[in-house]
Amino acid sequence: MNSAGYLVNNLARLLVEVLRKRIAPLGIVPGQFPTLLALWEKDGLTQKELLALVDIEQATLANTLTRMERDGLIVRKEHPADARARTIHLTAQGRSIRDSAYQTAMQINEEVLADLSDKETQAFLDYTRRIIGKIKDVESAS
């Protein structure tokens, strides 16, 4: 149980669960985080524009948006020029949790990396990015 895959999977699950617990008071769940980050930067995007920012599949995003609408975080409105598309807008509630959510995420990041020096943290992130790059290479080649 010491392969990179096993360890990385384990770490990812642990991180998601920590995030879930800490953001629960805000009324959001981990899967909504990337979408919220994007909308906090720029509101009123279409699903397609959002999709370019969030590194998940289109169908996953569509389902996530549906849950976010159900939860009162966003609303979807008719696109003014294209009846296929809809623009996605934060509600007051969706906007209101921005700062707390950012803070919580940064706090977790700090806590879990507390045992690594700055140099080690940078190395860890660098290695992670390089492995991600490698996988995308390998897979696009096959």
Add this chain to the structure above:
Amino acid sequence: MNSAGYLVNNLARLLVEVLRKRIAPLGIVPGQFPTLLALWEKDGLTQKELLALVDIEQATLANTLTRMERDGLIVRKEHPADARARTIHLTAQGRSIRDSAYQTAMQINEEVLADLSDKETQAFLDYTRRIIGKIKDVESAS
């Protein structure tokens, strides 16, 4: 999108999908891997004994075992001494894929780490383990 959490989550998903593609010909899926590894080491365990080896929740394991039984990888038999428990046994099919599965997993491990030196790989695994340890600390304290 450069937080440790985001990157690790992304990496984990990519790794799972690579594994999924490569082991599909064997008739197994990624979630079955840890259980198979444990059973290849020692067959006939109870669910509780397996649980101690696989780092997932009991309910997740129960569901995974049900799918593995459906897929013809294992059978569950009555426990000789405890009517609540059942022992879990690989089928011939479950045993037969062992070597290919090991090889596939090792192959992926090598490929995705190919851009890191041995030293970097060791450092990456070490950092990953340390972060995992830290999270388990933090969470058990809270």
Add this chain to the structure above:
DNA sequence: TACTATTACATAGTAAGCTATGCAATGTTA
């Protein structure tokens, strides 16, 4: 202009994770 192709999004179905809870069997104790 009428097909055809493409695009934007939604839906269906599955896997794999979680927590909470149920149920039957086993253990413990007054």
Add this chain to the structure above:
DNA sequence: TAACATTGCATAGCTTACTATGTAATAGTA
């Protein structure tokens, strides 16, 4: 030994990911 507690496992319900496919609407072209 009867009552209660604990244990082993299953089930329900949820999230979040995936692929495959459907459905309009729009764009492109013969």
